[in-house]
Amino acid sequence: MEIALVAGTVVLVAVLLMGWLLLRGARERVAECERREQRGAEREARLDDEQHRLHERTVETAESQAALARQREELRAERARVETERRLELERIAGLTAATARAELVRGIEEQAKREAVRSAREIEARAQAEAETRARMIVATAVQRIAAEQTADAVVSVVRLPADEMKGRIIGREGRNIRSFEAVTGVNLVIDDTPELVVLSCFDPVRREVGRLTLEALIADGRIHPLRIEEMHERSLVEVERVCARAGEDALAEVGITDMHPELVRLLGRLRFRTSYGQNVLGHLLESAHIAGMMAAEMRADVALVRRCTLLHDIGKALTHEVEGSHALIGADLARRYGETEDVVHAIEAHHNEVAPQTLEAVLTQAADACSGGRPGARRESLELYARRLERLESIARAHEGVHKVFAMQAGREVRVMVLPDAVDDLQAQVIARDVAKQVEEELTYPGQIRITVIRESRATEFAR
Missing domain, CATH: 3.30.70.1350 (Cation efflux protein, cytoplasmic domain)
Known part of the structure; x- marks a missing residue:
């Protein structure tokens, strides 16, 4: 019984103790909830205070912005007034209205733009000139390289070989009548010296010298040498030289691709086959110049046929310089004009030595080709x-x-x-x-x-x- 009583007491004590602990925990939870509620209330109060202050600050900000807007408007009006007063004062001091000042400003900007444009144009022109010079040198070098040919210098004398030395006496004739007749008819000097089996013909006119050479060779081949026979052979030689000149002129035209030209110009052109200038054959020089000019004209997209025609005829006046006084350029221009050549051709002929200033592309190319052909190494000789x-x-x-x-x-x-x-x-x-x-x-x-x-x-x- 005692044991049961003790056990019941223990259980009761345990129950009471547990109840007390539960009650204590409940009280603590209630206190904690009260504390949390108090803190939440305090936080809500603070939030209300902050919201009130934020509202007040928003109202102040709106008022400040309105004030700033009013100040901005006032400043804008004041700036406009100051600008107007300053403009009026500047106009009064400078004596210029706004429209005049604006015009001056525009004029200054235009002048500056013009200076910039001129500087840019000069730079572009300098670059273009440098490129053009490089291109021109390449064109000329290519033309000269393609056209360069062997050149032989003709002298002012011709040599005729004799079959035997006794032929010299027959050429001289009794008391020199044959040689005097020969020189009088042909206009060529005969030089007969101790050189075996050779006779030298001397004359400044190459066509006349060629006629004399053919005449003398025909007399030697015929064997009959006397004044009448000399005149007959001279007439035949004149016809032969004229035929050779005409053929040379026609060959020159065919070489450069020209099909229409006055026969007299063709004949005069062929006479240049016997003419030299500083040791350079004139007809060869004309053909060479025509080819060079044609190549340069093709590179520049000019009229190749016209440029070749101008260049082929630029020294045509040299065929008559022994007969007509004056510059061969002007003589050639007169010949070309007389025989129906165009003004472009006439101008190129008269301008190729700057007797007149060159005004056309054809005249400039004629000058350039003439200089290339005559100035290249080996083309001409000095005394x-x-x-x-x-x-x-x-x-x-x-x-x-x-x-x-x-x-x-x-x-x-x-x-x-x-x-x-x-x-x-x-x-x-x-x-x-x-x-x-x-x-x-x-x-x-x-x-x-x-x-x-x-x-x-x-x-x-x-x-x-x-």
Whole structure:
């Protein structure tokens, strides 16, 4: 019983203790809820306060913005008033109205734009000119390269070979009557000297000299030499030369592709087959110039046929320079005009040596082709005296420098080789001598093409093995 009583007491105590603990936990939870409710209330109060303050701040901001808008409007009105007053004051000081000032400003901008445009145009023009010069050099080089041909220089004398030396006596005739008759009929001087089996014909007119040569060869072949026979052979030779001239003119036209030309111009053109200028055959020069001009005209998309015609006829006046006084350019222009050539052709002929200023593309190309053909190396020759004098001057210029040992003008004056003393001239000084000689040659001499100056400094070391 006691045990049961104790057990019941223990259970009761445990139940009471548990109830107390539960009650205590409930009270703590209730207190915690009350605290949370209090904190929530406090937070709501703070939020209400912040919302009230935010509303007040929003109202203040709206009022500030309205005030700023009013100030902005006031400032805009004040700025407009100040601008108006300033403009009026500036107009009063400068004496210009707004329209006038605006016009001045526009004028200044236009002038600046014009200056910019002129500068840009000059830059473009400079670039175009450089490109054009490069292109022109290429065109000329290509034309000269394609057309360059071997050139032989004709002399002012012709040589006729005789079958035997006794023929000289028959040519001279009794008391010189045959030779006098020959010279009177042909206008060619006969030079008969001790040279075996040779007779020299001398005449400044190449056509007349060719007629004389044919006449003399015909007389020698016939064997009968007397004044009457000389006149007969001379007439035949004249006809033969005229036929040769006509054929040469026709061949020239066919070579450059021209089909229509007055027969007299064709004949005169063929006479240039026997004419030389500075050792260059004139007809060959005309054909060469025509080809060069045609190539340049094709590159420039000009009228190739017209340019070739102008260039082929530009020296036609040289066929009559022995008979008519005056410039061959003006003589040729008169001939072309007389025989029905167009004004473009006539102008190109008279302008190719600047007797008149060239005004057309054909005239400019004729000038250029003439210069290319006549100025290329080997085309023309100088007199022996001028040639020898130039070579001597080249050597004397180089020899005048200190340290020079020997000087040789080589390759027909195209190169000067200067041998210097290695002990007196070093490598740097050798370069200086080459530059000084070249500069002095450029300043003092006139020559076609260019001259190479080569300074040679040679050092030798010699030892003997014993």
